[in-house]
Amino acid sequence: MPKVTESRQTEDQLTRDMLASTASFVNCVNGFNGDNPTEITKADISDVVQDLLSNNAYTIMDNIEGADKFGTAPIRSAYFALCSTQLTTSLDSVNGFVQKNQYPSPMNALDSEWGAVGNLRFLISSIGSITYGASALSKNVFNIFVTGMQGYACIEQDGYSASFIYRPPMYDGPLALNSTVGFKFAECPRILNDLWVLNLRCTRA
């Protein structure tokens, strides 16, 4: 039986699949795991940030000013990097990675946020994009969608955003034995400017 969260998750999955199909991609090439693409490194992140800056993509999040607190670090204005929860270990190993609990004001972090490196803030999801067996060594390739402001959108038909519909048993039949639940929506995810969304492909460390 579907849950309310599944309807929104389906939207996320469709948007994910659209980005995996059509976004320009860049392989991580500066790691040391001997694969192609390699694991993610600071140099790969710097390259993709430079690409987005050169493409005039606006950052999504403002910087977080430094504060006089132990163990914290200021956070730059940032693009979003959307990726799988399976990359958390790799991200922890990236030079310069700042966990969100090290932000000067952690309340500015999003629930799904894992941390930041340079000008990227990483949002993780269990349904993050993976291309199975697609690396040179036949390992899974993780697609990290790095996006600037208004890089892509979900366009809904008028009056047809996600609806979660529950009908109690009284609508079922003479004996009111079965209730039904389901969801529906009509929308299309679409890249608005292909220069502002890049798929940074990597494998795990």
Place this chain on the structure above:
Amino acid sequence: MSTDTTILQGSFVSTGSNQFIPLRGGVEWMETKNVTSQATPANLDALSSSWQIGMPDNSGSFNLYVAASTACVEFYSTDGGYTLVDTSAQTSGVVTNTITAISTAITPVVTNTGVNGLVAGQIVRLSNCLGGAQALNGIDFIVGPSSLTNTTFELLSAPQLTTAGTTGGWSVINYDPIFYPRNRVISIMAPIDNTTSILTTIPHGLTVGQQIRLNISDDLYGNWVAANNVQTTIIEVTSNLEFTVSFNSSALGTFDFPVTATGAFTPAAITPFGENTPYAVAQGVNILADATLNTAQIGMLLKAGASEPAGSAGDLIYWKAGVSFSVDNN
């Protein structure tokens, strides 16, 4: 009819090939009637058939006509019939590490041990290849019709290797990313007059008038890095693997796929991003051909054949599908 019952029905004329019937999600039973065979039955024709949830893929229950007794018998088969399909469910192919060599022919030919079981047009992904084919690892290629035997297959659109590949693996890729249009890896580019011909490693699916962006960011591509981020218009589609764009690349020299690369790199690729509307109008083609389209489908694949649900060519077949109030397959 109560709410929790979903009934779908329709008909089709068999082409003699397997028939895919798009259905809404959650279908739990399906029936077919071959009314052509029912009117003029031949021995072992499936006059009707059915499937319900719990039966394995490629199975079904068949009502077969037996000419000798001019009667029908019920027959259950797990070799033919109905297969529920969800094309958005993409699974990794099994890597078969049976490659023993990849040739330096213009169209590279792979030699494998055992029986590859491939047919022309299938997509394969190379991995773990050593020798001179390391740069092809992780890239998808289409199997060509020539040199195709149980122990050899050609990579139809692959760049020519300078040094032969040695051992490695391959897997069949049975799916495409579900959204159209899709980015594609470039195998070969060549200036032609004031335009550029592009060969992709697998079918591109693009049409005249669509705009693409060239992504050639890796320094291994030499002068062609100057074409990175160039946006250009498709002016001719030569084949499902090749098209011509308006970009004049004559100043960039020869395009060389970095076949000698042994480390990580980003292969050159195209990204479709829109439509050149004035050009499309001038060419009389669909100005919305670039539209983002979810190509995934849910439905039932019916196997073709006189004793199967999709029948023989020309057979008229009616079908019904639905959902049950309750399923108890303990």
